[in-house]
Amino acid sequence: MSRYRHLSLEERCSIARLHEDGQSIRQIAAALDRQPSTIARELRRNAGTKVGYQPAYAQAQAEARRWTGARLDRDDALRGEVLDRLASGWSPEQVAGRLAREAGHKVISHESIYRFVYAQLKRTNDRRWRFYLPRAKYKRGWRTKGGWPRHTDRPSIHNRPDSIAARKQAGHWEADAMLFSAPGQAILLAHERHSRLTIAVPQNSLKADPVADAIVQLLQPMPASLRRSITFDNGTEFTRHHRIERQLAIQAFFCDPHAPWQKGGIENAIGRLRRYLPRKTSLDDLPPNAFDAIIAIYNNTPRKCLGFQTPAEVFIPLHFKCESTPGSSPG
Template identity: 60%
Template sequence: MGRTYKQLCLEERCEIARLSAGGSSIRQIAAALDRPPSTISRELNRNSGVQVGYKPSYAQQQMRARRWTGSRLEREPGLRRAVLERLGRGWSPEQVAGRLAREHGRRVISYESIYRFIYAQLTRTSDFSWRRYLPRGKSKRGRRGKRGGSPASFIEGRVSLDQRPIEVADRKTPGHWEADLMMFSKYGQQILAVHERTSRLLLGVPLASKLASGVAHHLVRLFEVLPQPIRRTVTFDNGTEFAAHLSLQSLLIKTFFCDPHAPWQKGGIENAIGRMRRFIPRNTDLEKLPTRRLRKSIAAYNNTRANALTSRPRQRSLLLKCCTSSVNPPSGLRRDDGWRSLAPYFAFSLRKAMMSARSFGS
């Protein structure tokens, strides 16, 4: 029969260090641990320092370093190509991991492994182009610190998020939106972005100014062409650009605001803007950005599934659930109308909203 070998564990290394410091010989240590003397001799020769001697924690680290053969994405070129190809198309690591698991019927790689691989490449190569594979494009992990005060007290008629209907939280009821400004490096350039919570649908309109009256007018232009069932509430942060939110009451839309310093409470639009940065970076000059490219960027976001495990476009569930209901259905549409008849209506509404908002801002 062949011999079987068992690696030394941390407890055994601690015992080796104690006995060695007490003056025990290699054979005495081997007898105490029921190990061959050659195992103890090799362990002491490999992991002993010239000045500090044998330390069990250092020996354990050395063992792990010798056994590490690189991450899976470094060892498997095919898997690396599949992951990087999807990341390059704008997918997040969570979506890539979910899609690979669905295609193979088992978990292939975790999203944390993908994040660690990208950040390891940034550290080892100092090539910061690797960060372009990440949704936020950050070269370091972590959150930014809080600074400054909150203008919440200057917003007239502000209603806290705590009073928002409970049905909004589970994302099952359509018609609840989140809004924010996508800012750019050049002064006076921003995009007004609105995001529907159920369908994850994103709409965006360039603004020439972020004055509260202008932002409110653009919001009214965007929402007035949509049916009432899909314009119920809008959630903002506490920026003064949304101080004229009461203008939306003419459309029977209720407005709510996040807690101070808590933009994560409207995480849908925050995530959407972060992902849009991959198509339209912060240093983009909106004056030189063609309208066609902006529309394509928004369409690329909307066509990317919010969850890689789903198989239907994100707009479909919203429109089929709302526009075909018996409450204020669009003219010419019946309850049994499908996506083919709804898509032209919604495309016309979206086109009309963007054109009217652009003409107002020009």
């Protein structure tokens, strides 16, 4: 028994011609080697009330009926799960990767999620849909960054061992300041390259001495084996790097001038945190515990580079392992 074949445009042209000539349904079916029920259903379902049966119109009606919409349009449960995770700050890639990790197989691609969100933006003209995306952009694309001033007497990133660039060893950090429109407001961040964990503290002064004190306070609680190196850009707030190196027993390196992308981990972290802390944010107006909650969201969001584990899931076992190993020292 042969499988059913959808009518082609050529067959629909023949149906229209024979129907206009006054042929019966059985005669048309015999001419096309089709079942009479197929011809009867075609004339009933795909004919226009005013134009009658037209091949092009019938083809369009049949194709529209077969189109069932995007996956997220059809699957209410999956759409709700995807949108809930996007609303929590996850990127489409993180959502797709985590769903695959939990299900043990691919559930949906990140491209499908992106297309769905941008289709909703266009279809509904509701700009709020863009806030489901990490950077809340109307169009996809890359943005460029500016440069930084030159300073001397700083160990170059080019002298940094290759093992640090490989991210295979824990304890190598990047540091930077996240600035805001309001004068005197900033956040100082430290980003661990292996686990992608980020720790941060609000900073009301970017002078070199307070920044050095803040970095020491951030990293000093870490076991010695998780304080191996730290990489800065060429901002003047990091000119007390010798004091940081001495107090933390850590080695400092600096990016080339105008090349903050060389510490790409923390640049990426700042970009992700901007979703919750845009430049116009006033840190003084944040509700109590809101800052800690935002950092916790970042550290508990799965990352593709970690096999869709979260930074916290990767870092916490390292921390306990190092604490349980007495006498460990930076290597």
